[in-house]
Amino acid sequence: MEQTRPGQRGNNLDDVRRNNLAIVLGLAHVRGRVSRAEVTKMTGLNRSTVGGLVAELVELGLVDEREPGASSHAGRPSAIIVPREDIVAIAVNPEVDAVTIGLVSLSGQVLKRIRYDTARVPTPDEVVNIVGAVVAGMRGELDSSYRTVGVGVAVPGLVRGTDGEVVVAPHLDWHNVPFSAMLGDALGLPVVSANDASAAISAESTFGSGRGARQHIYLNGGASGIGGGIVINNELYRGLSGFAGEFGHTLVNSAGMLCHCGAHGCLETEVRQSALLAAVGLDAAESEQLESVLLAEFARQEGAEPAVLELVTRQVGFLAEALRGTVNIFNPELVILGGFLGLLYAVAPKLLESGVRGRVLMGPREDVRFARAELGLDLLMIGAAQLAFAPLLADPASITKSRLKAS
Template identity: 50%
Template sequence: MVHRNGPLSRAELTRRSGLNRSTVGALVSALTERNLVRETEPAVDGRVGRPSPIVQANAGVAVIAVNPDIDALTVGVVGLGGHVHARVRRETQGVPSLEDAVGLTRQIVAGLQPTLAGLDRVLGAGIALPGLVTAVTGRVLVAPHLGWRDVGLTGPFADALGLPVVAANDASLGSLAESIFGAALGVDDAVYLNGSASGIGGGIVTGGAQLVGSRGYGGELGHTLVSPGGRACHCGRAGCLDAEVRLERLLGAAGLDGGGIEALERVLSDGPPEAVRAEADRQLELLAVALTNVVNIFDPELIVLGGFLGPLVDFRGDRLATTVNAGSLAGRVIVRRAALGPELLLVGAAELAFQPLLASPA
């Protein structure tokens, strides 16, 4: 509760859990002894009676989060409560191999030693990968844009870092992070799409639970068909959302070769030229086709768009939402930009790595 909801009083923990005060007190004491939570005295508010102590997760208990992509590798240190202690993004010369990504991660983590030394404990590492990862074995089925196929992922990283490592699809972890800490907080039925240099992935939360599929591959919304006979997709088909809605095409329309999401943000917010507006409108039209299908299949209350899709929401979000609601059967879905920004996938990867601790703190 305090990890996901922030500092709470003992009285509020008692109310939310349905346990009695003495049980909550014993649990808080046990977690305090393990240095997983800390208690502070609340501010005096003038009310009668002794105020209830405030319990908060210890952000000094942390994990390492890693997000490899085709143009860069990002490493973060994330503490309990979703607190990001550090974030380092290193651009790569070309698409990194698995060995390159492992080696660069090791280098970045070595440079983060001053931050790590100030923590109470580092539990492990989580990887947010733009590809299909088998949850049980930690193997990559395919990360097409990276060119990684049928290789062990978690083992090499564990050997390099000396920590237990878990991994999952980046967009699925983004949806998890947004549902816990971000734009989908408190929403039981939401769909999340993330756009990165690698392409578009998705995640689905239905009935308050994340849809993962039988092998952990659920949510590959980037392979929704939006333009039959369109551009060739790496999956072997043509006209997938992942092939038609691309960051590099938006940047190319602005005469830019790289610069990432930050560059797109600047272009779209500063009176973009006609070529950029035309490409953005084309991509938004195709994105609306995919989102209309998503609404008809999953009936979400909310659609959250992250990565380079976020600036498109700011650019023409109202029109996108209107088109999707007009084309779907039920309508009335909200389209919103992701709230966690560049830290999104790191927070999602960290949440995955925190799961064993949250399930069994002892």
Template identity: 50%
Template sequence: MAGNVHRATAAGQGNDQTRRHNLSTVLTALHHDGPQTRAELTRRTGLNRSTIAALVAELSLRGLAFETPATEAGTVGRPSPLVHPNSDVVALTVNPDIDAITVGLVGLGGRVHKRIRYETELPTVKKTVKIVTALVEGMQSELDSRFTVLGLGVAVPGLVRSDAMVTLAPHLEWREEPLAGPLTEALGYPVTAGNDAGAACLAESIYGAGRGVRELIYLNGSASGIGGGVLVRGIPLRGSSGYAGELGHTVVNAQGSRCHCGRIGCLETEVSRARLLEVLGRGSSEADHLDRLLAESDDDAVQIEVNRQLDWLALALGNLIGIFNPEAIVLGGFLGSLYAANPERLDEGVQEQTFASLVHGLRIERAELGPQLLTVGAAELVFAGLLADPAGYLARLDLPGEGVRPAL
């Protein structure tokens, strides 16, 4: 990003560090919880009114926030202005899967401006880059005229290193495939990549059914199988190499089918979107309508398959509850549809598979963000750097354009 982004002058290093921390606190509050008055920001941050006014002014000057007049019934004097995150500051997103590539555009505050699902068969990295480039170029005039693009976030159904190297995405048949270089070369934006279920877990914990939950298990079901994410004391569990959360490879059936990972009877071999669509007599293009298809079906074979999958899912959840002792379990993707088809069976199955003390007060819910979940999750991969240090992040960006545009 060009160097005309406005920067505030700090009195000293200590003051500068404090200011940056406070900018992060205020912008994160706006991004996660939406528009708030200056008075509300003062109450929730514990900062004084003049400090909040200065921070909001700087965020506005940088184009990350803007204010509108607020009316507060019953207040005396001039009402506190309402501060908004600037949703025209955006992240481009990509979610490659075995049957489609989805490209999105998400603004600060989690606002999804655009989501395009391009159906294709088992895309290679080269094909993915080609399709994404074509889709982004199709919206380039709108991007240039209206939005400030911070970068591109990619949510991959597989193991992804911090440098955006896909170590293994078995269903896509990707192994040791770099993503950042080819995508940046094609589009000119910095790239951040991560596991799709981990990104979805983060999004659902911010905007969805996991909001406010500190001990959370998230399971995502997609065309590529089942992935997971875990929050421990509100912090994503990453593991020593960043690969934690491969919950789809929890073994549930020693007499089951061989998984692509080499083991027998992994959860994702027994609980499968493809099996549900097959018994329904439908193709993958209709997967977004799985709720309706399951609800409308009166075929006994469909109910038998739904119950079979719910029983294996209950067994897996019982194991995971014993390990993590969560407050809540959130089910996304086709797992949400599976749960909605017969929630009582899963709830009862989980009760049978674990100690009563571990499930006391436990909530099992489906994800709330629906088809937009992975799009919002991929955007959070990009926004994380901005939220941690708004001033420093903008200063480090090296993108084409004139920098962050002030909101109108």
């Protein structure tokens, strides 16, 4: 979701400056490295204005300027702008079987990821304690080497956008939990929480397979079920309260199992990671091995275990049924599949694509293409960090002066 032209300019010079600083920092953030000449071309700002903005971002400690490499173009090569690697966000993803904590740089690089396995589904207080202990263990490194913007939390549930309250995370059994406030009080840092799939689509749109696609849909499958996100004209569609994208509760089997939402045959009751793990003899702690095992099983072809082939075929069919309505309604150019749904696509890509196209109207089926999420295990860490970076990216100068801090 890259911004390449100046946005709304505001009504005074301060508004213009803040907006233009945000544009330049945003380009460096998304691209990782961008030349002054490229910024001038993409924004329409003149060279002297761009030079002043870059100098201010350097002074604020948000970007560095580096000498360009060799160039085949005539004239003096343009300096390269890169985001500072010591500007970081803490990323958190609570799940039914673990809490994962990461450290992510402004360039979108995951510098550290720690998975803390839990013996049972963690309570909100337990997650706060786990995150607090991990951050305390990193305290020396954070204080000496980094400036921490804040904390982003990717929650497998419905999160109200206005205050970060977890309205319901059914698989975690969390209800009306003011989690952002709880974690913020414990860490002394600003905390932003959102649905995990919404956070993930932000990461994929910025750094992954969604780059360049203006209209795309993302579906993610994890231990806690299936969620998703919708990007329309490069903007994440959140719905009135931030709850949009609950594709896991699409009806795919009218004779299916009872879902926790009260309906029967929802996508996330019929397409489950736990069933795939059980079919190949893995437990939840071995979920990272699932892809290699399934790919090996499918590579055997005639020697493959029939029950495994049947289960994958059935789950792919239900996923195709869910995508039928999604593609017909939204007419996306791209459907991105992440988590274990990306794994299903990797194992049986032709089966899924033909299953969707065979169910979708002629127009939308000609437009849509499919891709697996590119960011892998880093996806939710980067997505959660994007939540924390958002205020800084929107107003670099004021956030730096008032909230950017050493931990």
